Amino acid sequence: MRTELSSIGKVNAINKLFEGTKYTNEPSVAFTKRASKCHAHSVLLEGVDYDLVYTPLKHLGYKAVLSVIGEIYAKLHSPYSLSVKLGLSSRFCFEDIQELWKGILAASEEHGVEHLALDLIPSVNGLCISLSAVGVQKEKIIASLPQSKNMDLICLTGDVGAAYMGLHVLEREKAAFIKSKEKEMKPQMGKYKYILESYLSPQIKPEILERFFEDKIYPAKGYFVTKGLGSAILQLTQETGFGAKVYLERLPISSRTFAMAEEINMDAITAAMNGGDDYKFIFTIPIEKHEEMLRDFQDYDVIGHLAQPEVGAALVTPEGAEIPIHAQGF
16 A cells, blocks of 8 residues: 555644654754753765665664764763654655654654654655754763763773674675566575674663763763764764774674674774774773773773873774774764
């Protein structure tokens, strides 16, 4: 069944999407309590940020929300409101929008978004997803955040490089499908399950900040890793004015990432440092909290530390050599 958006109208379509949910469409939100606030914005373009040949719409909606909520968490705030604008060409019917909206709703509910707004606008080509989020945090917590210092620990929330390898699998299978004369062929991708999920359906734990604050651990800085770990490290050094040392042997890289990198003759370290779409975080933690991090945050990896400014951003090999970190855009 295909229902053209023009047959039901934009207003009715939006009303239908909100039916049965805990949300009402709120284009503007008033703040009634004292709190620290921050904003984040994300725009995702078809053919640039995602490919609908292999990206299910529901997964895309979920991941799109994380792309902006992740920036809120990185600023040490919690999601409060989310505004979504969908630019839609005539290629998309109401059922497509419903599927995308399911993912948006799921992520919003999971991460405690209190206010949600939606607008549908026409697009000449493809699908454009624009998201704006507001985060809030108690003022006393913001006041407790320390200044960055030399030797602050650089902590990473999970393995990196897997999503980039998953993207390579999808692109390879897409190319094979296009070349194949058997258009009904179904690629066998069971052994790539982990890296595919890392790309198509990343996860962020909603309690990511509360764990820190409950243990009286206050990060000085946070960064959302979406353009490669190298980019996040360079952003860290740029904003703090310190250098950074990241130790090669401490980088968390899955064996499945190594396996895929070997399969396509790519360096797994390159995938980890410059791949992108990891949807992980780095936080800088005062070195005095090292023991607590090792004891209570065993799912985190301490991959390095801040250093004197003259160090720059360096990847330190097991032999002690320091390799300058580079990233696109820097």
